[in-house]
Amino acid sequence: MKRTTTLFYSFLIVARALSQEIPSPGSFLGYPLGSRFTPHFRIVEYFDKLAGALPSMVRVERYGQTYEGRPLLLAFIASPENLRRLESIRMNNLRLAGVAGDQTAPDENSPAIVWLSYNVHGNEPSSSEAAMKTAYELVNPANTAAKEWLRHVVVIIDPCINPDGRDRYVNWYVMTSGRQANPDPQSREHHEPWPGGRTNHYNFDLNRDWAWQTQVETRQRMKQYNAWLPQVHVDFHEQGYNDPYYFAPAAEPYHDVITPWQREFQTLIGRNNARYFDKEGWLFFTKEKFDLFYPSYGDTYPMYNGAIGMTFEQGGHSAGGLSVITAGEDTLSLADRLEHHFTTGISTIEVSSQQSGRLVREFRKYFAEARSHPGAGFSAWIIKSGGGGDAIEELKLTLERNGITWMPVTPGNYSGLDYQTGRITPFHAGDGDLLIDAAQPRSNLLRVLFERVSRISDSVTYDITAWSLPFVYGLQTYGLSAAAGQTAAGKGAAKAAATDPAGPSGYDTANLSGSYGLVVRWTGLHSAKFLAALLEKGVKVRYADQPFESSGRRFERGSLIIAPTGNGSFGKGLGNLVRDEAQKAGVTPFTVSSGFVDKGADFGSGHVHLIHKPRVALLTGAGVHAQNAGEIWYFFEQELDYPVTLIEAADAPGMDWRNYDVVILPAGNYKYLNDKSVSDGLRKWVRDGGRLIALENAVAQMAAGDWGILKRHPPDEDKKEEGRKDEDYAALKKYEDRERNEVAGSVPGSIYRVELDNSHPLAFGYTDRYYTLKQDDNVYEFLKEGGWNVGVIRKDNYISGFTGARAKEKLKDGLVFGVQDMGKGEIVYMADDPLFRSFWENGKLLFCNAVFFVGQ
Numbered sequence: 001m002k003r004t005t006t007l008f009y010s011f012l013i014v015a016r017a018l019s020q021e022i023p024s025p026g027s028f029l030g031y032p033l034g035s036r037f038t039p040h041f042r043i044v045e046y047f048d049k050l051a052g053a054l055p056s057m058v059r060v061e062r063y064g065q066t067y068e069g070r071p072l073l074l075a076f077i078a079s080p081e082n083l084r085r086l087e088s089i090r091m092n093n094l095r096l097a098g099v100a101g102d103q104t105a106p107d108e109n110s111p112a113i114v115w116l117s118y119n120v121h122g123n124e125p126s127s128s129e130a131a132m133k134t135a136y137e138l139v140n141p142a143n144t145a146a147k148e149w150l151r152h153v154v155v156i157i158d159p160c161i162n163p164d165g166r167d168r169y170v171n172w173y174v175m176t177s178g179r180q181a182n183p184d185p186q187s188r189e190h191h192e193p194w195p196g197g198r199t200n201h202y203n204f205d206l207n208r209d210w211a212w213q214t215q216v217e218t219r220q221r222m223k224q225y226n227a228w229l230p231q232v233h234v235d236f237h238e239q240g241y242n243d244p245y246y247f248a249p250a251a252e253p254y255h256d257v258i259t260p261w262q263r264e265f266q267t268l269i270g271r272n273n274a275r276y277f278d279k280e281g282w283l284f285f286t287k288e289k290f291d292l293f294y295p296s297y298g299d300t301y302p303m304y305n306g307a308i309g310m311t312f313e314q315g316g317h318s319a320g321g322l323s324v325i326t327a328g329e330d331t332l333s334l335a336d337r338l339e340h341h342f343t344t345g346i347s348t349i350e351v352s353s354q355q356s357g358r359l360v361r362e363f364r365k366y367f368a369e370a371r372s373h374p375g376a377g378f379s380a381w382i383i384k385s386g387g388g389g390d391a392i393e394e395l396k397l398t399l400e401r402n403g404i405t406w407m408p409v410t411p412g413n414y415s416g417l418d419y420q421t422g423r424i425t426p427f428h429a430g431d432g433d434l435l436i437d438a439a440q441p442r443s444n445l446l447r448v449l450f451e452r453v454s455r456i457s458d459s460v461t462y463d464i465t466a467w468s469l470p471f472v473y474g475l476q477t478y479g480l481s482a483a484a485g486q487t488a489a490g491k492g493a494a495k496a497a498a499t500d501p502a503g504p505s506g507y508d509t510a511n512l513s514g515s516y517g518l519v520v521r522w523t524g525l526h527s528a529k530f531l532a533a534l535l536e537k538g539v540k541v542r543y544a545d546q547p548f549e550s551s552g553r554r555f556e557r558g559s560l561i562i563a564p565t566g567n568g569s570f571g572k573g574l575g576n577l578v579r580d581e582a583q584k585a586g587v588t589p590f591t592v593s594s595g596f597v598d599k600g601a602d603f604g605s606g607h608v609h610l611i612h613k614p615r616v617a618l619l620t621g622a623g624v625h626a627q628n629a630g631e632i633w634y635f636f637e638q639e640l641d642y643p644v645t646l647i648e649a650a651d652a653p654g655m656d657w658r659n660y661d662v663v664i665l666p667a668g669n670y671k672y673l674n675d676k677s678v679s680d681g682l683r684k685w686v687r688d689g690g691r692l693i694a695l696e697n698a699v700a701q702m703a704a705g706d707w708g709i710l711k712r713h714p715p716d717e718d719k720k721e722e723g724r725k726d727e728d729y730a731a732l733k734k735y736e737d738r739e740r741n742e743v744a745g746s747v748p749g750s751i752y753r754v755e756l757d758n759s760h761p762l763a764f765g766y767t768d769r770y771y772t773l774k775q776d777d778n779v780y781e782f783l784k785e786g787g788w789n790v791g792v793i794r795k796d797n798y799i800s801g802f803t804g805a806r807a808k809e810k811l812k813d814g815l816v817f818g819v820q821d822m823g824k825g826e827i828v829y830m831a832d833d834p835l836f837r838s839f840w841e842n843g844k845l846l847f848c849n850a851v852f853f854v855g856q
Contacts, residue, residue: 022053022139025132033129034335036322037170040070040163046132047075047159050139056080057139057150064220067201070163072220077138077157079150082111089113089154090228096364097229097306098371098441099403108364112356113230115156115307116345117298120207122165123197123318124238126334130341131159131236137346149353156230161217162199162206169197169318181322183331185241192318195626202638203630204838207235208294208463210301211449212839213401214634226305226403231359232265232352233309235298236341238316242327244283245340246313247273250299251291256455257375257444258292258303261362265308268355272347282340294463295448304445306366308359312344367441374443378479381450382409382416383470385432389523389765390586391473392434394841398469399436404446409435416478419452419470420753420769427478452479453800464749464773466801471751471771474842517603518578518589519550522558522765525639525841528848530585531560532642535613537577540566543853545761546607548600550592558764558853561603563595566610609856614691616851617660621648624668628695631835632666635847639838653678657685662851667696667833674705687823691855695830700778702829708822709829710781712814747774747811750801754791754816761853762790762819762828765845771799772816772832773840777807779814780831791817817846819854826855 026032028046038046051060059076066072076086093113095106116134118127135157138146160166169192177189184190195203200217209218239246248266270286277284290311292300302309315326316337323333352359385392399406409429418425429435436446449469470477520530522543534541542561547554567574582589595603602608616636620629636644647655653672657663663685672678686692694702703711754770756763763770770791782789795812803811820827828850834843 022136022141023049024136024140025129032335033133034333034338037125037173037334038129038132039170040128040160040167043128043132043159044071044073047073047135047157050135051075054139057083058135059083059086063224064216066162066164066217068164070167072161072163072217073159074224075135075157075159077135077150077155078111078153079147082150082154086154093229094227096360097367099229099367106364108357108360110360111151112153112232112352112359112363113156113228114153114232114234114349114352115158115225115228115230115302116234116236116348117158117161118236118341119159119166120161120235120298121198121205121237122162122167122200123169123192124236124314124316125166125169125197126238126314126316126320126337127236127341128160128166129334129338130345131157133338133342134345135159137342138349145350149349152353152356153349155349156228158221161221164201165197165199167197172197173321177321183321183323183325185319185324187321189321190319190324194622194624195630196318198318199627199630202634203626204634205627207237207298208296208837209839210298211296211402211445212398212837214838219401222401229305230302230307231363232348233298233302233307234345234348235309235311236345237311237313238320238337239313240317241315241320241324241332243313243315244285245277245315245344246285246288246290246311247344248310248312249287250311251288254292255295255300255304255448257448259362259366261358261366262303262308265355265359266310269308269310269348269351272351273344276343276347277340280343293465295445295467297463301445304448305442306363306370306444310348312341314340366444370443371439371441374438374440374447376438376443376447376450376479378417378481379438380480381436381438382414382427382429382478382480383434383436384429384476385434386475386523390526391475391524391841392432393586394525395469395473395475396434402442402445402449404436404442404449405440406434406436409433414478414480416480417452419468419477419479422452425478450477450479454802464775464801466749466751466773466799468751468800471799472840472842474766474771515591516594517561517563517592518575519555519592520560520562520582520587520589521555522560522845523587524765525844525848526586527558527560527765528845528852529640530581530587531611531848531852532640533581533585534562534578535611536642537581539570539574539577541611542603542608543611543764543856544601544608545764546601549598550594551590552598553590556765557759558761558849561608562589563603611852611856612661614661614851615645615659616643616662616664617645617647617657618664619649619652619666619668619670620646621650623649623670624666625696627837628666628668628833631833631838632664634838635835635844639844640848657682657690658688660690662691662693665692665694665698667698670698670701673698673701673707679705679707683822686825686827689824689855691826691828691850693828693830693850696833697776697778699780699829699831702827703780707827708787708820709783709815709818709827712779712781712810744804745777745806746804747776747807748802750774750803751799752793752811753797753799754793755797756817757788757790760788760790760819761856762788762817762846762849764849764853770817770846771842772834773836774803774811774832777810778831779811779816780818780829782815783818783820786821788819788821789815790819791815828854 047060051058062071062073064072092107092110094100118131137143199205204215209215213219213222248270299309299311314337323331326332411430413428415426452468454465544559547556562578618632636642703709752772752774754772756766756768756770758766792815816831818829834846
């Protein structure tokens with residue numbers, strides 16, 4: 001008994017000493033968690049301090065930085081034994097998934113991996129506060145339960161996915177609030193200004209970017225995520241402050257690749273969370289609002305990669321401040337919010353520890369079945385390279401970032417389902433075409449990303465409902481049956497060999513010296529990058545508005561011509577400059593021996609136009625859709641590398657537009673478009689040679705005024721008495737069906753085929769069709785005098801995704817993309833967003849055409 005007592009007191013002494021060495025968040029920060037917002041740099045310092053105080057259980061690794069230079073980090077928390085063998089645990093986990101790249105047999109008696117992601121939306125700030133408390137409690141010597149959990153799980157914490165957005169919100173709140181928090185919802189501290197802290201530096205929603213990986217924060221994080229592939233992932237969010245807490249199980253629709261086990265585990269987590277919330281008397285809801293369909297969320301992407309992915313939503317958001325009075329006349333504090341997130345995080349770790357053996361076994365089973373029984377309906381896909389455009393290369397990059405393997409196809413004749421027509425069609429596959437085998441570990445993710453028709457179990461969903469990559473990239477794709485797939489696999493290198501007539505290097509081996517000039521085909525974003533670089537360096541570039549043939553090669557409309565004429569200042573260095581920029585952009589320059597072409601218009605013809613370097617302005621600020629403006633800003637700075645001037649929309653009425661050649665109106669609310677005193681000035685600028693590019697609902701606002709474009713309304717049919725009676729009865733709706741009745745008029749992101757006039761400069765580089773993402777039912781009357789109907793939707797142009805019955809009736813026989821001549825200038829109408837979330841690759845060239853070609 002004496003020995004037991006001595007050991008007990010020795011344990012208490014050691015625990016007390018350790019607890020003094022291991023700083024709690026409050027003791028380190030100097031204030032209780034929840035009493036103020038913690039800036040990102042202090043969150044980083046706390047995790048570094050925790051790792052320094054307890055290196056046997058905590059390891060912190062920086063995996064990158066944001067656009068604004070803030071560090072991104074992961075904290076690994078495990079038992080001392082597991083932390084010592086952390087790398088072997090990681091590699092074993094990849095072997096369980098079959099993606100380790102070696103033949104070592106995996107060990108199923110390994111800890112499960114639980115990944116907790118916080119603060120992806122910067123103005124949902126309680127979760128990063130909760131991350132610090134969660135980390136501390138996992139290593140708190142007094143927490144004996146945590147010691148047991150960490151024997152069975154490794155916990156990975158990303159304390160702040162979006163530091164730029166968080167600090168934007170936190171800094172604003174600190175500047176705005178008074179000495180004491182004001183819980184009155186009408187107080188200014190509850191009304192965050194444009195653009196808000198939700199998004200990253202370029203106003204991108206990082207929680208829509210998991211699969212597409214367009215942003216630097218996502219790309220760096222996904223390298224780490226795919227290097228671990230956890231069994232459980234939780235994404236912590238906030239919603240409106242009047243909403244109770246939400247946790248799994250999720251709402252319908254579930255994608256049908258989600259397994260019974262994934263559903264079951266969500267329910268296990270939900271019941272355990274409910275046990276804690278019931279004990280405290282906290283309100284919550286499940287199985288509503290937040291579905292599992294769109295593949296680029298922090299819950300669905302892990303689901304499609306074998307994990308149990310979950311979203312947890314706490315009431316609060318930016319309007320929550322440090323405290324706010326809710327509609328129920330309660331006061332919701334930041335301390336309350338972080339405590340709720342802390343509770344669900346700890347609950348998740350607890351259940352994962354209890355279920356670790358089954359988590360690991362089911363994880364292995366998920367990938368084994370994905371390889372042996374892919375349920376895609378196809379054994380493989382063949383993607384045509386598109387005649388030398390860069391879309392196929394961009395697709396390969398996306399596949400590689402998501403761990404999806406591909407190979408060169410064996411050239412030959414095949415039969416498969418044509419994605420464009422939806423019919424079985426014979427076709428020829430050649431060099432440069434791509435084969436993707438369905439039988440691979442990530443076949444479920446592959447199936448989701450490539451499905452031609454979205455299989456949606458419930459029309460009430462949270463985001464877009466169609467994203468099929470063949471349409472996103474504009475690439476001709478065929479789904480193959482089992483027999484065809486077995487014979488299509490190519491041999492040799494993992495990447496297709498170059499077959500361009502320019503030679504093995506991909507560049508024309510001829511020298512500019514003694515030749516007439518160089519020509520670069522206009523085939524995609526790489527061509528536009530090349531043009532932007534030359535214009536920035538002062539090179540005179542021309543384009544052909546007709547196809548031509550020269551030196552035995554055919555060049556389509558939009559091909560770029562660089563000749564010594566007008567470029568004398570570069571002397572003999574012109575050829576090297578062009579080749580250097582071509583290599584950087586990934587395009588092939590071809591030499592031509594004469595301005596006298598074999599077929600088509602000669603280089604001195606009126607069909608060859610000098611491209612004047614456009615001075616571009618983008619309206620932004622309050623009233624403008626922040627994410628649409630951010631897409632355009634990002635596109636110019638990070639993809640085109642071309643200068644753009646950002647102008648506050650509120651300053652537009654007093655602007656001197658003569659300083660710009662191109663003005664872009666993103667989606668937004670522009671009241672002055674129909675204010676005669678302002679609109680007259682803008683019209684005069686257009687008539688004098690300006691180019692106005694209007695996107696999405698900016699077009700709708702112009703249609704409401706006297707700009708020359710009209711919104712299309714379905715023709716009224718003659719109404720008979722019986723029809724009137726049916727219409728009267730249609731007004732008798734059930735209150736419980738109100739949400740479903742609303743979706744009949746909605747278009748939450750569907751793919752439609754647009755028929756293009758590719759003889760117009762707006763559509764150079766395209767075939768006669770383009771696939772657009774419709775997010776509303778707006779189409780417009782065909783432009784008449786002085787107008788060009790470049791992209792139109794006719795009847796039966798629907799491809800994929802959910803479109804409500806009433807909306808579908810409107811989406812036919814209307815204009816989507818058009819150009820209206822006005823004096824010496826033009827207005828470009830883009831009813832849909834060609835740069836959507838920067839992943840709609842097939843639209844980027846369309847936007848470049850509007851900037852560089854239209855009006856030249």
